[in-house]
Amino acid sequence: METNNKNRIDRREFLRRLGVGAAAVSAAALPACAPKGGAERRGAAAGAIPTDRMTCRTNPSTGDRVSLLGYGCMRWPTVKGSGEIDQEEVNRLVDYALEHGVNYFDTSPAYCKGLSERATGIALKRHPRDRYFIATKLSNFAPATWSREASMEMYRTSFRELQTDHIDYMLLHAVGMGSGMREFEARYIDNGMLDFLVEERRAGRIRNLGFSYHGDVAVFDRLLAEHDKYRWDFVQIQLNYVDWRHAKEVNPRNTDAEYLYGELAARGIPAVVMEPLLGGRLSKVHDHIALKLRQRRPEASVASWAFRFAGSLPGVQTVLSGMTYMEHLQDNLRTCAPLEPLTDDDLVFLEETAQALLRYPTIPCTACKYCMPCPYGLDIPGTLRHFNKCINEGRMPASLQDPAYRRLRREFLIGYDRSVPRLRQANRCIGCGECVHHCPQRIDIPAQMQRIDRFVEDLKQGREF
Template identity: 75%
Template sequence: MDTKNRHAIGRREFLKRLGAGAAVSTAALAGCAPERGPAADGTSASGEIPTDAMTFRINPRTGEKVSLLGYGCMRWPTVGGDGPDADEIDQETVNRLVDFAIAHGVNYFDTSPAYCKGQSERVTGIALKRHPREKYFIATKLSNFAPSTWSREASLAMYRNSFRELQVDYIDYMLLHGVGMGGGMEEFEARYIRNGMLDFLLAEREAGRIRNLGFSYHGDIRVFDRLLAGHDRYRWDFVQIQMNYLDWRHAREINPRNTDAEYLYGELAGRGIPAVIMEPLLGGRLSKVHDHIVARLKQREPGRSVASWAFRFAGSYPGVLTVLSGMTYMEHLQDNLRSYCPLQPLTDEEREFLFATADLMMQYPTIPCNDCKYCMPCPYGLDIPGILLHYNKCVNEGNVPEDRQAENYRKARRAFLVGYDRSVPRLRQADRCIGCNQCVPHCPQNIRIPQEMQRIDRFVEHLKQGTL
């Protein structure tokens, strides 16, 4: 599809290409209430989940059998819900999720000192400690993002604290966290080279306290290429990349600082380095797609969830060791287990169908927020992820009115404004942004957050005044 014409395509022509016809959902006429909890759109699958059918991949260096579904521990449930003020993690619910996952074959759990406001390693360790150590693999990270943690002493303290929090004497999979994010090569040198931390971690691997050493990549391709060029020295055991059917060929188009997953996976596969996949759903965006896209996917496979297409895509590549998913609710866990117990790999024709679907999805001007919350807390109290997710949800449901002459203008206007006040408290909305830019370096998706806040605030004001 011609990139120059992608955003100029008319609605009628778009629907014609989409082929949704009468199957298009009427959910776009519903209100735009927040949807940060379990899916409420009927897009998840159902049915019994076998306990002995998990698809496993073999770690080529250790021979370990790793579950194709990995548990991402960045979005554990909280006692106070999932709002910006929720702090206390619900340990009992975490325990139930971990128990159910292990009972159904999941054995890879990915956490970080930075997740869940610093609580993820502790609650993950508590949940896993109740199971035999040989039943699971723990992945964690040296998440020394802040300049105050770049010193050798601070980085060593973070590393050693991970062992205490997780209650283990070795780490199965250790990652340099967020390589290429923010300051590029200069930041990477400060975080891992000049302080001697990479050499230290290599020595820890030799001593057996780290079983596998790798890095997670975000953003600056020069860092990715340099680390792979040094593979003979570092001997990376795995690399974590963002990969899904939208980012496969559209990552750079969404944001010029990102890299298409097709290139990242190809470079790893060519060197025989296993890939660990993060963001298979783009922070949930590929499970909350535009209603027309839902209709297209459900028309093709009525019995499958929308999310299952993304998980099958990621899992169908043989160089993938495991696919991470931040499963906050039992419903999420069960649906993903259905995709991998066992995996039904995509056919070539199904893969092309998804690539065509990705092309169509690019018609919708959503903001690439993955709800990772790295931008939080905002010093001025904004709920940045809540604002962006509400905007994206309304785009996907057709509730972002373009002008007053549009047929559904009044309905869409009301849905956007009412949903905005319901999902984001007034004192946390976009009008509170002063453009301090403190959030920008922390965003893995390189979103220009202050500009987006100003744009959304102007849009809201026009809607309120009826001048759009």
């Protein structure tokens, strides 16, 4: 995998470079949780979904047999019109996931406006505790929560909300974001919280301790350099077939997943994957790219390619997906129960796909909503989502000379007004920068809002852009 020849990706070299041998290659292909017997899976997108074929990986620290597909609890369904979490639907999704082999549930005090842990706890409490693993985070982003007292209260609240006496997987949340090293030290070192969490692991109230990484790679490198001191049981990273080698092309502040994963694999630290779909963009690729994906594997969804990419890495313990709807859960189950690893040709094909996607400059927003609420009432994710959607669907007016310009101009402007109320659109941004500090992708949101506002004004005035 020489960096000057990105199309020549051999699967054995792909895995060898990450420090794994033939035995691991074979193990990656096995449905590790499946009991002997059981019907073989036929077709990735049709037929009954097996309940006994989920591919699992073993955590070396605790021996946990963790489902390759993990449930990300950041986007629980809401009751239409109210914005409140639909607990009945959450229960139904959790029941179905458990029935089909999913046993890893990832939440945070910051998700769903602070209500994700409670909803997740209610749904899981209805099942035996040994059937699932709970992952949550010390999400002390705001300076007001950096004190030891505030961070301790957040930690204790997680136990109450989740209705549990132990956390299976506890994370320092999004290290490297904001001001990087200085912010990391304020959140976890100066207040003694990291040392406290290590002691909690020793006492058994935490079973596995790790961190999720966004932003300043110096923080990631420091924590891995201190692995002997802290003994990280797992690390959560952003990994997908675009970010694998092109993260900086998506966002200059990001780090290639190839490097992050390689550093973890070299130390034998399991990786938990977040953003396998790059904020949903790899399930909603440009039409001409989607056509190629479907032609190559007609029975599979577009999204399945991204999950197979992440799952084919043997050092990946679980791949998280925020599955709001039953159809998303069912599609991902078909991909992971069991996983069919990528071939050499598949890897070449996905690298070509990644390069094709990069020719269309979308904004790297993952719709995590950490930027909200905006103090001036803007709908930041909604604005970025509409802009990206028009690019991804090939419905972006290119120039005044484009024969379809008038139609595309009208569709963009009408769609913008329907998606985002006018008083919450990009032209209301004053550039205060409050949102930038909270963005895990470290997007210069004011600059992007100005970019979109200029584009909208050019369309309204019929000017060239």
